[in-house]
Amino acid sequence: MAALISDVSINQKPYCYNTTKAAYNYDHEQYDVPTIDYFMLFSNDPNQRSKALNYLRHVCQDYGFFYLVNHGITDNVFESVFKGISDFFDPIEVEDRRQYEKKNPTDRIRWGLRSSPGENREYLKVVAHPRFHCPPKPADFSVFKGISDFFDPIEVEDRRQYEKKNPTDRIRWGLRSSPGENREYLKVVAHPRFHCPPKPADFSEAMEEYFKRLREVVRGLGKAVSKTLGFEECYIEKAFNLESGFDVSAMNLYPPNFQSKGAVGVPDHTDPGFFVSLVQDVNGGLQILSNAGNWIDVYDMPPNAIFINLGDHLEILTNGKYKSHVHRVVVDNNKVKRISVATLHGPSLDTFVKPAPEFVDDSHPPAYRGATYKRSLEANGDEIDVQSSIDQLRLQVI
């Protein structure tokens, strides 16, 4: 006789609020992302330059993200990048891309396809027939009352006795909290050595050209940000040993909403590195959590602007003065597919990053543990995964 399995589930909160940060205000806020004019940061007119740097200081401190315009990277460069990525992600050639699936932690090119709706529930499964099985406690396991008593939040540890032990379990309990993801991605190490799949034609050239120009822009931005912190313009360059800085770029393709499984493109996260630069071919989906705890839709990005987000390692270096912000991608409004290129600009792998003495005093004790960039990346994956580990490095809530 066939076994009957009963699945008793309790749904948890909606996707992706399982972060350790303080309670969020879930309202989306539709306000402008500030715009920084790159050219003005280097203006020959000292008045204009100082105005632009003051504004950048305010934006870094009170926002932590901005659109960068007038950066000098031409439309042609962007067009070639999006064409190259779109060709690479040709739906017909998906099997060919599997050669770049994870092989080992030293991969310099990695591809992945994530299409999962996420799961947020606690469950108890029991074999109900031919013999009925059920945990003996709580008393009077009458259907909804009993189930609700069984899932008593205080007693969660007690329920672990029913976690998977072997395939013949007749009672099994589980707690699943995964945010889901909908994207195809290609990650490449872009610096100190540039890596890219050799096919399709022109893809690698387009990316190399983009990264070369982007590095120049990011170097300039590092100088300007050093000034906003009150230092010489080479401060960031030296602190992070940028000559051999470790940059990883994620090229993402998000499906249109009717093809996605669930609403999340990329779940809540911050990024390692000191700056993250992001460009996209169409508007839609990126949201960032403001200092005030509101989700801001990045929806009005000027054409060919670069969205800059401060990264974890700038937060650590400045002991929390310039913060890295949680962001995510939602796909439920994507009418068409969207391509983005998120590049995480990092220190060299052997740079030991800790709160710099200039940001530490009696009223600002060190808020983060120091670690080499390599170790901080390895805390939650490998070098090319580039996952944040700032929560593990945090010494106290600031």
Ligand SMILES: O=C(O)CCC(=O)C(=O)O
């Ligand atoms: O595609 C986006 O808008 C953001 C992607 C992202 O946050 C990442 O790859 O780290």
Ligand SMILES: [Fe+2]
């Ligand atoms: Fe990100």
